[in-house]
Amino acid sequence: MNHVMLIGFMCSGKSTVGRALAPLLGLSFIDLDRVIEARVGPLLPFVQREGEEAFRMVEADVLREVLAASPAVIAMGGGTPTVASNLDLMMTAGTVVWLDVPMHALMPRIERAGGDRPLLFGLKGDALRERVQSLLNERIGIYAKAHVRILSDANPMKLPRSDRGRG
Numbered sequence: 187m188n189h190v191m192l193i194g195f196m197c198s199g200k201s202t203v204g205r206a207l208a209p210l211l212g213l214s215f216i217d218l219d220r221v222i223e224a225r226v227g228p229l230l231p232f233v234q235r236e237g238e239e240a241f242r243m244v245e246a247d248v249l250r251e252v253l254a255a256s257p258a259v260i261a262m263g264g265g266t267p268t269v270a271s272n273l274d275l276m277m278t279a280g281t282v283v284w285l286d287v288p289m290h291a292l293m294p295r296i297e298r299a300g301g302d303r304p305l306l307f308g309l310k311g312d313a314l315r316e317r318v319q320s321l322l323n324e325r326i327g328i329y330a331k332a333h334v335r336i337l338s339d340a341n342p343m344k345l346p347r348s349d350r351g352r353g
């Protein structure tokens with residue numbers, strides 16, 4: 187069970203990095219949120235209808251199934267490791283990598299692409315910023331338990347083939 191598990195706040199680039207990394211490692215890529223969606227439908231209406239706790243229960247079930255299957259690069263949801271039993275399981279299932287994106291780089295991404303996230307839905311301007319900051323404050327100590335931290339303050343991108351392997 188040697189998975190590579192990407193964690194970090196919403197819009198930290200877990201899916202982008204995971205999709206680029208998986209073929210290089212010869213592993214398949216799994217986006218946990220997409221597996222959850224295949225089960226319950228789009229996340230926003232599901233969380234609005236059933237609540238966050240119901241979402242966390244499905245998430246924990248799906249996580250267990252995915253971790254029990256073949257090794258893969260897995261992009262977790264931003265809140266997946268905030269459930270202690272999820273993080274415990276992840277820490278023994280392979281390598282947990284935290285994409286640490288500081289607020290100044292995170293906020294523009296969230297403003298651009300975070301609108302459909304159930305935990306941020308309907309928030310704008312200062313209210314959005316305050317919500318992000320308070321979730322980040324709650325979570326930072328949890329993310330910091332990862333095996334590896336990658337400070338990622340620019341947008342992830344795949345380098346052209348000729349640049350790979352330098353430095």
Ligand code: S3P
Pocket residue numbers: 194195196197200219229262263264265266303304305
């Ligand atoms: C969540 C992050 C989302 C998704 C759900 C809850 C969170 O995933 O799992 O909306 O609690 O931070 P992304 O981190 O991929 O946006």
